Amino acid sequence: MRLLEANRLQTAxxxxxxxxxxxxxxxxxxxxxxxxxxxxLVGYSFVQxxxxxxxxxxxxxxxxxxxxxLSPLDGILVPTFGSFYVAVTLLFPFVAIRVLGHEKESGxxxxxxxxxxxxxxxxxxxxxxxxxxxxxxxxxxLSVLGIWVLLGxxxxxxxxxxxxxxxxxxGLLVGSIALFSTTISDSAATAAxxxxxxxxxxxxxxxxxxxxxxxxxxxAELSLTQTLRTFEQGLLSVGLVFGIxxxxxGLGALSTVWLPSGTSMRGKxxxxxxxVLVTIVALGVATQIGRSFDLSEDRRNSFLSADQQLLATxxxxxxxxxxxxxxxxRYIDFKRNVLSKLERAMPNVSVVVSGSRQDxxxxxxxxxxxxxxxxxxxxxxxxxSSREVLPLLYALAGVQPPAAAQGVEYPGYPxxxxxxxxxxxxxxxxxxxxxxxxxxxxxxPAVNLVAFKGGQS
Amino acid sequence: xxxxxxxxxxxQPFVELLRADDLSxxxxxxxxxANVSFSVAAGEILGIVGxxxxxxxxxxxxxxxxxxxxxxxxxxxxxxxxxxxRKEAMFYMPDGIRPYQDRFALDVVSFFxxxxxxxxxxxxxxxxxxxxxxxxxxxxxALSKGYNRRLLLAIGLLTxxxxxxxxxxxxxxxIRQSRNIIQVLRRSAAGGRTLILAIHQLADAERVCDRFxxxxxxxxxxxxTLRELRTQTAxxxxxLEDIFLALT
Numbered sequence: 001m002r003l004l005e006a007n008r009l010q011t012a013x014x015x016x017x018x019x020x021x022x023x024x025x026x027x028x029x030x031x032x033x034x035x036x037x038x039x040x041l042v043g044y045s046f047v048q049x050x051x052x053x054x055x056x057x058x059x060x061x062x063x064x065x066x067x068x069x070l071s072p073l074d075g076i077l078v079p080t081f082g083s084f085y086v087a088v089t090l091l092f093p094f095v096a097i098r099v100l101g102h103e104k105e106s107g108x109x110x111x112x113x114x115x116x117x118x119x120x121x122x123x124x125x126x127x128x129x130x131x132x133x134x135x136x137x138x139x140x141x142l143s144v145l146g147i148w149v150l151l152g153x154x155x156x157x158x159x160x161x162x163x164x165x166x167x168x169x170x171g172l173l174v175g176s177i178a179l180f181s182t183t184i185s186d187s188a189a190t191a192a193x194x195x196x197x198x199x200x201x202x203x204x205x206x207x208x209x210x211x212x213x214x215x216x217x218x219x220a221e222l223s224l225t226q227t228l229r230t231f232e233q234g235l236l237s238v239g240l241v242f243g244i245x246x247x248x249x250g251l252g253a254l255s256t257v258w259l260p261s262g263t264s265m266r267g268k269x270x271x272x273x274x275x276v277l278v279t280i281v282a283l284g285v286a287t288q289i290g291r292s293f294d295l296s297e298d299r300r301n302s303f304l305s306a307d308q309q310l311l312a313t314x315x316x317x318x319x320x321x322x323x324x325x326x327x328x329x330r331y332i333d334f335k336r337n338v339l340s341k342l343e344r345a346m347p348n349v350s351v352v353v354s355g356s357r358q359d360x361x362x363x364x365x366x367x368x369x370x371x372x373x374x375x376x377x378x379x380x381x382x383x384x385s386s387r388e389v390l391p392l393l394y395a396l397a398g399v400q401p402p403a404a405a406q407g408v409e410y411p412g413y414p415x416x417x418x419x420x421x422x423x424x425x426x427x428x429x430x431x432x433x434x435x436x437x438x439x440x441x442x443x444x445p446a447v448n449l450v451a452f453k454g455g456q457s
Numbered sequence: 458x459x460x461x462x463x464x465x466x467x468x469q470p471f472v473e474l475l476r477a478d479d480l481s482x483x484x485x486x487x488x489x490x491a492n493v494s495f496s497v498a499a500g501e502i503l504g505i506v507g508x509x510x511x512x513x514x515x516x517x518x519x520x521x522x523x524x525x526x527x528x529x530x531x532x533x534x535x536x537x538x539x540x541x542x543r544k545e546a547m548f549y550m551p552d553g554i555r556p557y558q559d560r561f562a563l564d565v566v567s568f569f570x571x572x573x574x575x576x577x578x579x580x581x582x583x584x585x586x587x588x589x590x591x592x593x594x595x596x597x598x599a600l601s602k603g604y605n606r607r608l609l610l611a612i613g614l615l616t617x618x619x620x621x622x623x624x625x626x627x628x629x630x631x632i633r634q635s636r637n638i639i640q641v642l643r644r645s646a647a648g649g650r651t652l653i654l655a656i657h658q659l660a661d662a663e664r665v666c667d668r669f670x671x672x673x674x675x676x677x678x679x680x681x682t683l684r685e686l687r688t689q690t691a692x693x694x695x696x697l698e699d700i701f702l703a704l705t
Contacts, residue, residue, distance in 0.1 A: 016571040020557075027559040107554025110523060111612070114544045115572055262522040262540040444561050444594035 012116035014125070021099060021129035026136075028098045032438045034091045035137050036431055038084060042140040043426020045083035049076050050151070050419035057414035067412035071298055073159050076148055078232045081167055084141040085228060088134070088171055089203055093195035095133050096178035099126045101188035110261075119259045123179070123252050130175035134168065140430060141167075147422050154413040156297035159234040166231025169244045173224060174199055176251035183258040199224060234296025243286030250279030292344055298410035303341050306402035307390055311345040314374070314397050318346055321371040323364075324355040330368065331355070334384035341386065372396060473535070474499045474651055475546070475620055480519055480529035489515040490675040493529070497668075499619070502642065502652045504666030506659060506701065512675035513655035514552065517622045520653070521549035547620035550613040552628060552655075555605055558598035562589065562608055565597060569612050580615070586641045587611045602629040610638065620651045627661045639665045663697040673705040 025031060053075040060067040103109040112122065142164075149155060174195075181194035202224035220226075227244050230237050253275040257268055294301040302308055320339065324331040331353070343349050355367060368382050372389075374396040381392055394401045476496040482489045490512040497503045505513045519526045522540035531538045533546050557565050566589070570580045584590055587607040592600055600608065606629040613621050626642070627635045642665055646652055656662040662669065669686060671679040679686055679700070687695055690703040 012572065013574070016568055020568045023560065023564065024557065102558075106556060106558055107551055108556040110549070110551045110554065111556055111569075113523070114521065114548055116544065260541070262525055262543075264525045444596075445563055447563055447593050 012121075014121070017115070017117060017122070017125050018128060021125050022132055024102070025095070025099055025129045025133050026441060028095070028102065030095045030098050031133055031136060032434065034087065034095055035139065035434050037091065038087045038137055039140045039426050039430050039434070041083050041087055042080060042144060043423055043430075046076070046080045046144050046147070046426070047419045047423055049079040050148075050417060054416045054418070057416045060412065060414040061416070067414045068298075068410055070412040070414045071296075071410075072148065072154055072413055073156070073163065073232075073234060073296065076144075076153065077155075077160065077163055080144050081141055081163060084138065084167065085170065085225075087137070088167070088174055089199045089224075090196075092134065092137065092171060092174050093178040093181075093192060093199060095137065096130045096175040097182050097188050097191045097195065099129050099133075100179060100182040101185075101191055104182065104186075105188060113260055119256045120253075123256045123259060126179060126255075127172070127176060127248075127252055130179065131168075131172060134171035134175065138167070138171075140426060143425070143430065147419075147425070151415070151417045151419060151422075153415055153417070158295040159297055162234060162236050162295045163231050165236075166228050169241065169248075170224070170227055172248050173227065173244055176248045176255070180251045180255045180258075183255045230292075233301060234294065234298075235292055235301050236295050237292040239286045239289035239291070242289055243283050246279055246282035246286060250275055250282070253278075290343070294344070298412075301341060301344065303345060303386060303390065304402075307386075308345050310394070310399065310402050311342070311390075312347065314393070314399070315347055316375050316397075317348045317350060318342070318393070319350045319352065319371075319373040321352045321354055321373075323366050323369045323371075324353070326353060326355075328355065330384050334370065337384060338386050338389050471498050473497075474501075474533070475520075475538075476532040476535075477516075477520060478530045478532060480516065480531070481527045482515055482519055482524065483527055488675050490519065490672075493672070493675075493677055495670050495677065495680055497620070497651050497653060499651055500646050500649045502646050502654065502665060502667045504662040504669045505653065505655045505672055506662045506666075506669050506697065507657065507672035509657060511657075511672040513657070513672055514624055515675075516672065517549055517624055517653070517655055518551075521547055521622055523549060544618075546618055547622055548613065548616040548618040549622040550609050550624065550626075552624035554609070555597055555600075556609070556612070558596065560597060561593070562595055562597055562600065562604075563593040565608065566593070566611055566615070569615050573615060573617050575615050575617075583611050583614045586614070586644075587638070603631075603634060606630060610641070614641070614645060619649075620653065621645070622653045622655075624655045625657065626654055627656065627658060635661055636664075659697045659701060669697065671701055671704055673701075678704040 053070070053072075056075070057067075057070060060070050100109070103112055113119070117125075145155060145160065177198050178191065178195040181198075182188070182191040185191035185194060202222075205220055205223045206225040227240065230240050254272055257263075257271040257275060292301075299305075303311065320342070322331060322334065322339075324334070339351060343351075370381050370383075372379050372381070372392060374393065375398075377396045379392050379396055381388060383389055391401055473496045476494075478494050480493045481491050493512075493516055495503070505516060507513050515524070518524045519529075520531060520543070522531075522543035525540065531540075531543065538546060557568075566580065566584065569575075575583075584593070587610050589604070589607050589611050592604045592608075595604075597605065597608065606626070610623075610626065613623060627638060630638060639661075642652055642654075646667075654662070654666065656666075663683065668682050669680065670677060671686075679689060681689065683697065683700075686697075686700045686704075687693055690700050692699050692703060695703070
């Protein structure tokens with residue numbers, strides 16, 4: 001079939017489309033409005049965080065032992081980026097919806113889908129624009145990093161990069177939800193309702209189901225907010241990154257299916273079912289990937305390196321039966337201090353939680369016991385501290401505990417500083433710069449009108 | 458299907474470029490188009506003529522592959538052209554859209570030009586032809602209805618597909634402007650491009666089109682040149698309006 005070569009899908013250039021998408025999202029007011037709103041939100045959070053950190057530091061300066069608990073990741077970065085997370089959850093869907101919603105409402109989508117681009121290429125370009133928009137609205141949050149260093153604060157590059165990466169993934173996840181909701185909606189308002197139902201629903205889910213057990217705990221795990229928790233702990237989980245990427249790709253694929261209007265509803269539903277199936281399989285695979293990297297400077301997610309190395313050699317299955325309810329603070333303590341580290345250090349750990357709420361009320365004597373089975377040997381403990389659990393495990397495995405560590409301990413980074421002056425940046429300087437940039441972006445392009453008057457018509 | 462064996466305007470042999478074969482589309486119980494068949498030749502201007510609600514827009518959107526037809530085929534030079542590949546052969550310019558309202562008119566023109574790698578000379582000629590230059594530095598949202606229509610026309614003319622489908626291309630133009638645009642479209646067709654125009658203003662259609670497809674209630678009521686339609690309706694001096702009323 002002889003068709004026009006210039007309009008073949010293979011020959012279309014990507015650059016004009018990307019430039020158009022970026023210009024489109026930059027010309028929308030939603031992006032600039034969000035950027036302006038993020039400035040005071042992030043600025044206030046940062047100043048509050050620095051204030052609290054300084055108070056804790058003042059006490060820690062009297063006691064070096066207390067200083068080791070002062071980490072800028074927990075004290076400054078997580079709360080400051082936490083406010084940015086709230087802004088992304090509540091406002092970013094409106095920005096992301098624009099990348100398609102505006103074209104749908106104005107009828108431009110009819111033109112776009114006729115251009116020599118595959119729908120998948122259009123969606124990938126739109127996701128790239130969403131990512132660029134995220135980078136743009138994150139300017140206030142990213143400026144915090146520079147300000148903190150200028151104030152004399154410490155930043156660990158790896159854990160900081162890990163935290164920012166987590167927020168990038170979260171932003172893309174919210175953006176892909178918004179994009180998909182726009183492809184299936186007739187109007188931007190409907191798309192906003194769907195996207196906000198997902199993001200705010202997650203937020204509510206996180207609050208209401210926190211610490212619950214059973215299927216409620218499983219539902220709570222589905223919250224989008226959970227994606228950030230691991231990064232905030234300085235942990236880079238390969239499975240989590242793979243899982244989030246799978247969901248983003250799945251939503252992108254669904255958007256691709258629903259973008260073209262010339263396909264029958266039956267065809268779209270069949271392809272959507274396939275996309276959902278593949279995404280579920282990918283998520284299943286992600287849950288099986290246990291590999292993770294502790295990027296926190298204080299190595300909070302790992303035992304001492306000598307213990308890590310020795311535990312890695314214990315290759316037989318370890319079964320830990322915990323007679324504690326999931327809501328019990330001891331369970332939470334045990335999970336954070338021992339269990340999560342054990343699961344990372346040992347190749348084969350199985351966990352059974354046998355406690356219930358009734359036991360929590362004190363009706364059972366066995367409540368609180370934790371049973372360890374390794375190499376057909378069993379031991380019992382009520383301790384939730386690694387100092388007692390690790391020797392117990394070494395005894396079960398019949399190995400000598402490693403010699404006491406001679407390494408350098410995490411020193412902590414106390415800093416007493418007043419950050420009130422930075423409010424001028426977040427409430428004045430940065431918003432003024434943004435307003436100026438917006439004003440500049442509203443200027444019409446330079447055109448040589450004479451060139452168009454001399455055309456041969 | 459009715460089609461002439463010769464192009465009545467130029468007396469050139471009718472070489473079929475595109476053929477719609479038995480196209481039907483319904484929305485629930487409502488039939489938008491029913492068993493529509495016709496063909497067009499290269500360089501021809503075919504007018505799809507009918508009142509509001511006749512099914513003109515649906516027919517164009519089905520042709521362009523933007524909505525799925527319930528039945529029927531579109532053939533390109535005798536071979537079936539599946540919906541996802543229609544955009545390689547034709548470009549559809551809808552009615553009543555304002556493309557990329559927050560962007561400047563020049564940005565919109567530049568975008569389509571760069572996608573299709575149009576030369577600066579082609580861009581300049583197109584802008585000059587549709588007299589768009591005075592508003593290039595205006596935002597699309599600020600354009601008058603007429604200039605927005607000129608922008609759409611410019612985009613359509615910048616696309617390289619062999620067939621250009623346009624919905625109500627004269628909507629928003631006064632008589633003088635319509636005459637100018639007719640000249641522009643005629644020049645485009647003379648260059649070998651096929652135009653399929655959905656028009657509800659019969660006078661405009663009569664001035665610009667080589668052949669007419671009369672559509673009412675989603676069904677083809679007549680197809681042919683004005684001369685053929687006059688013969689068909691036994692109205693030797695009848696205008697397109699008289700013929701349309703006679704056939705519907």
